[in-house]
Amino acid sequence: MTILFQSLIHDPDLWIDALQPALPDEDIRPLAEIDDKASVDAAIVLAPPHGLLASLPNLKFVQNLGAGVDGLLKDPSYPRHLPLARMVDDGLANKMAEYVVLHVLRYHRQVEAMQFNQRNKIWKWLPPVDASERCIGIMGMGELGVAAAKRLLGFSFQVVSWSRRLKAIDGVASFHGADQLEGFLRHCQMLVCLLPLTPETTGIINRRTLSLLPRGAYVINAGRGGHVAEHDLLHALDNDYIAGATLDVFAEEPLRQDHPFWVHPKVTVTPHNAADIIPSRVVPYIADNIRRLREGRPLLRLVDMKTGY
Numbered sequence: 553m554t555i556l557f558q559s560l561i562h563d564p565d566l567w568i569d570a571l572q573p574a575l576p577d578e579d580i581r582p583l584a585e586i587d588d589k590a591s592v593d594a595a596i597v598l599a600p601p602h603g604l605l606a607s608l609p610n611l612k613f614v615q616n617l618g619a620g621v622d623g624l625l626k627d628p629s630y631p632r633h634l635p636l637a638r639m640v641d642d643g644l645a646n647k648m649a650e651y652v653v654l655h656v657l658r659y660h661r662q663v664e665a666m667q668f669n670q671r672n673k674i675w676k677w678l679p680p681v682d683a684s685e686r687c688i689g690i691m692g693m694g695e696l697g698v699a700a701a702k703r704l705l706g707f708s709f710q711v712v713s714w715s716r717r718l719k720a721i722d723g724v725a726s727f728h729g730a731d732q733l734e735g736f737l738r739h740c741q742m743l744v745c746l747l748p749l750t751p752e753t754t755g756i757i758n759r760r761t762l763s764l765l766p767r768g769a770y771v772i773n774a775g776r777g778g779h780v781a782e783h784d785l786l787h788a789l790d791n792d793y794i795a796g797a798t799l800d801v802f803a804e805e806p807l808r809q810d811h812p813f814w815v816h817p818k819v820t821v822t823p824h825n826a827a828d829i830i831p832s833r834v835v836p837y838i839a840d841n842i843r844r845l846r847e848g849r850p851l852l853r854l855v856d857m858k859t860g861y
């Protein structure tokens with residue numbers, strides 16, 4: 553089979569060198585080396601240009617190099633009838649859990665206040681709050697949300713979660729469905745968003761939902777920028793209702809130079825690097841799916857096109 557490798561951020565030489573030995577019978581090529589688009593059977597992609605996948609008439613399978621597939625599905629020409637697998641990987645989940653723990657602890661231990669005090673040579677004793685007195689809410693209790701929740705429980709935080717379906721995770725109070733969103737939000741002294749971006753979740757962090765958080769709550773968004781109604785978040789920060797926000801993902805990436813998030817004193821911007829994959833960890837999964845495709849066996853980690861994640 554001929555397999556196209558095309559990624560916005562991953563080095564094709566490095567990845568093809570890692571993939572080829574695991575799939576010795578396949579011919580894996582970057583786009584520049586595909587002479588005949590009709591020869592492509594499968595595509596391993598991250599954020600390919602719109603229209604590219606639709607232009608491959610014999611494509612049978614798409615392997616996304618990210619966990620979120622919203623970018624692919626927003627291409628109006630995306631071939632939705634084909635099986636689409638997404639990235640599910642412990643390494644990715646570990647990195648996301650680190651990101652969540654890093655920023656939860658930063659807020660929990662008042663790091664910014666102490667840095668301000670140091671810059672101003674102020675010796676002020678800030679009492680450390682017991683983790684068991686803080687409630688962290690995770691929206692999106694999938695591969696990444698569960699990994700983050702488990703790490704937070706290890707620090708003795710209270711953890712609540714919100715997902716589409718009820719979850720049974722020891723130590724985590726599970727809320728589910730639109731009806732229970734309000735009850736969930738009322739608990740969250742820190743709200744962590746790890747949802748996929750779908751029509752149901754677009755703009756879910758907005759004026760109304762922010763107002764349901766306790767005053768002084770923090771927001772950490774590593775899902776997608778489209779989850780946040782940016783003006784509403786800025787308004788809540790400027791009104792001192794929300795104490796701070798850490799944002800890894802943005803509606804428009806890279807974040808444009810004149811965007812207010814860059815300079816807002818209560819906003820931490822990170823460049824969509826909360827988590828990523830490395831070839832040594834995920835090549836075995838990708839190769840397994842390609843072999844399954846060749847042998848007509850069921851493919852793994854497939855996206856449900858009805859829900860969009």
Ligand code: NDP
Nearest residue numbers: 619620692693694695696715716717747748752775826827
């Ligand atoms: P999963 O598909 O494993 O989990 C998604 C979770 O969201 C599930 O718990 C699901 O509920 C819940 N959910 C989906 N729709 C709704 C809804 N309408 N209402 C309530 N809950 C909902 O995804 P992952 O954990 O693997 O990844 C989550 C997202 O993280 C990705 O889609 C991507 O956007 C983002 N991401 C960001 C990265 C970064 O570097 N910033 C890196 C990787 C991913 P249920 O379990 O009931 O189905």
Ligand code: OXD
Nearest residue numbers: 617618619620827828
């Ligand atoms: C992903 C991402 O979806 O990196 O994996 O955002």
